Amino acid sequence: MRQADRPAEAPADAPADERGRGGLALLRDRRFGPYFFGSLASNTGTWFQNVAAILTIYALTRSAFMVGLVTALQFAMQLVLAPVIGALADRADRRLLIIVGQTLGGSAAAVLALLAFLDALNPWLLLTFIGLSGVGQAITGPAAQALVPNIVGRADVPQAIALHSLTFNLSRAIGPVAGAATYAVAGAGTAFAVNAASFLVFALALTGVRLPRSDGAGGRGRLGVFGGVAYVRHRPELVRCLVAVALIGLAMEPINTLSPLFAESFGGGDMLVGVFITFFGVGSALIAIWVGRLRRTVGSGRTGAVGVAALGVGMVMLAVSPGPVLATVGIAVGGAGYLLAVSDVNATMQEGLSDAVRGRVMALWSMCFLGIRPGAAMLHGWLGDTFSARTGAFVAAASAVAAAVVLRGRLTRRRPATGPVQQG
Numbered sequence: 001m002r003q004a005d006r007p008a009e010a011p012a013d014a015p016a017d018e019r020g021r022g023g024l025a026l027l028r029d030r031r032f033g034p035y036f037f038g039s040l041a042s043n044t045g046t047w048f049q050n051v052a053a054i055l056t057i058y059a060l061t062r063s064a065f066m067v068g069l070v071t072a073l074q075f076a077m078q079l080v081l082a083p084v085i086g087a088l089a090d091r092a093d094r095r096l097l098i099i100v101g102q103t104l105g106g107s108a109a110a111v112l113a114l115l116a117f118l119d120a121l122n123p124w125l126l127l128t129f130i131g132l133s134g135v136g137q138a139i140t141g142p143a144a145q146a147l148v149p150n151i152v153g154r155a156d157v158p159q160a161i162a163l164h165s166l167t168f169n170l171s172r173a174i175g176p177v178a179g180a181a182t183y184a185v186a187g188a189g190t191a192f193a194v195n196a197a198s199f200l201v202f203a204l205a206l207t208g209v210r211l212p213r214s215d216g217a218g219g220r221g222r223l224g225v226f227g228g229v230a231y232v233r234h235r236p237e238l239v240r241c242l243v244a245v246a247l248i249g250l251a252m253e254p255i256n257t258l259s260p261l262f263a264e265s266f267g268g269g270d271m272l273v274g275v276f277i278t279f280f281g282v283g284s285a286l287i288a289i290w291v292g293r294l295r296r297t298v299g300s301g302r303t304g305a306v307g308v309a310a311l312g313v314g315m316v317m318l319a320v321s322p323g324p325v326l327a328t329v330g331i332a333v334g335g336a337g338y339l340l341a342v343s344d345v346n347a348t349m350q351e352g353l354s355d356a357v358r359g360r361v362m363a364l365w366s367m368c369f370l371g372i373r374p375g376a377a378m379l380h381g382w383l384g385d386t387f388s389a390r391t392g393a394f395v396a397a398a399s400a401v402a403a404a405v406v407l408r409g410r411l412t413r414r415r416p417a418t419g420p421v422q423q424g
Contacts, residue, residue: 020155020296023163023289031151031209032160038205039144040167042102045198046137047175049109050074052183052191053130056116060123070130077134078141078370086142086228086363090356094150097143099203105136106199109192116189136199145362149350151209157350158300159292162343166288169339173281228360238361240406241349244304245342246368247403251311251396252338253376254318254389255280255331261389266324279328283314283335291343300351304344305407310337312400319393341403342369 026032053070057063089097108129115121115129144164152160182191232238255277263272295303314334321327346365353361383392 020153020157020159020292022292023159026152026156026159026163029152032156032163034205034209035147035151036163036167038202039164040170041198042105042140042202043167043171044175044178045109045195047171048179048182048191048198049112049130049133049195051176051179052188053112053126055180055183056121056188057123057126060121060126066123069127072374073127073131074134074137075370075374077131078138079367081135081138082142082363082366082370083228083360085139086146086360086366089143089146089359089363090227094143094147094359095206095209098140098147099206101136101139101141101143102199102203102206103136104139105133106196106203108132108136109196109199113189113192113196116187116192121188133195141366142359142363145346145365146358149355149358154351156292158295158343158347159289161347161350162288162291162339165339165343165346166284169281169284169335173278173285176277228357228364231354231357232361232364237352238349241345242364242368244308244345244403244406245365246372247399247406248308248311248338248341248345249369249372250376250379251308251315251399251403252280252334253373253380254315254392254396255334257377257380258384258389258392261384262318262327263324265389266327268324272324275324275328276331279332280335280338283332283337284339286332287336287340288343291340294340295344295347300344300348302407304341304348305404307337307339307341307344308400308403308407310334311341312397312404313337315393315397315400319390319397337400341407345407 021029027036050071054067057066057070060066085097112121112126112129112133115125148160148164149157179191179194182194232242259273259276263276266272291303294306298306311334314330314332314337317330317333318327321330349361349365350358380392380396383395
């Protein structure tokens with residue numbers, strides 16, 4: 001195999017076992033372990049800040065629009081900056097880029113904590129530093145996605161991506177409840193301080209991880225995402241992956257948007273909403289350590305199709321459930337299917353991807369996955385308000401079916417992925 005054909009710059013001491021390691025073995029790895037736990041800490045801290053910011057701005061303004069603006073700012077920063085950051089991740093040290101992003105996000109969170117402790121926080125200061133924190137997350141995102149194959153050997157990439165995806169689901173299961181409790185007991189300042197510390201944990205974890213640098217081949221020229229767009233345009237399997245991940249994002253959105261309506265229909269309250277969100281993460285956690293083995297057994301692409309099928313089944317179970325027990329089981333099944341699908345699609349893309357353009361292509365991944373979220377939330381919210389929460393869940397199931405069609409069969413062919421990259 002030519003050097004340029006390799007999917008990642010694997011560490012020199014990467015295991016030679018082509019079967020790959022299991023999830024627990026990867027968590028003990030001296031490179032991947034710190035990355036995983038640092039990412040989990042950072043993502044969990046972000047939920048502390050999200051909850052505290054929402055509750056704080058609502059207390060200050062009593063405006064639902066301002067609450068929406070807090071969330072929109074974070075997504076907007078990632079969507080606007082992803083193209084530039086993706087290109088930068090192809091020509092700079094990805095580990096260092098993540099450290100810079102985490103430091104910026106942590107600094108913004110620390111200022112928010114100080115202002116809250118001094119009782120000097122107003123809506124516009126809050127929005128300003130939430131926006132700066134979003135910039136830090138935008139810097140981290142594409143670089144973190146592109147870095148995973150540089151941390152582990154080729155055979156370990158699918159399992160490592162699954163565990164990386166798990167950090168988002170575990171943090172969503174832990175962070176909102178813990179963040180709300182912290183806000184209620186100790187105030188917004190403490191919640192913001194926890195987030196600042198979590199950024200520092202991730203940055204410090206990465207400082208001790210030595211990795212080979214990307215040579216940046218194909219990343220020269222003006223910064224932009226156009227090189228990644230040109231690269232993807234001539235590779236139908238990558239286009240299908242991007243379409244699939246957008247559909248997966250649409251299919252899992254009811255867990256966020258419609259959980260309050262389902263909880264109310266079952267006679268529950270805020271606690272039941274927390275249970276629903278938590279069990280989506282539980283389902284993800286239970287399947288995460290098996291992703292590598294499942295891909296070896298079922299095959300890439302087909303594993304993702306199985307995952308979205310499970311996500312669709314879970315959404316149907318939620319839609320038809322007469323009470324909270326079946327709904328919770330359906331949500332857990334959906335969480336397992338979601339993690340399996342999104343991990344397989346991510347790994348499928350990265351296995352055949354030239355490292356020289358990895359950052360830009362994964363920036364497109366982030367834009368598809370994040371870009372669908374505001375629209376998906378609005379769609380499911382409208383369906384829930386106009387028709388019913390069950391209607392939204394059925395639409396989510398239909399989205400999962402569409403993703404399964406996109407992912408049918410094997411997406412990747414073992415061929416070199418070294419075509420020319422148009423410079424942006």
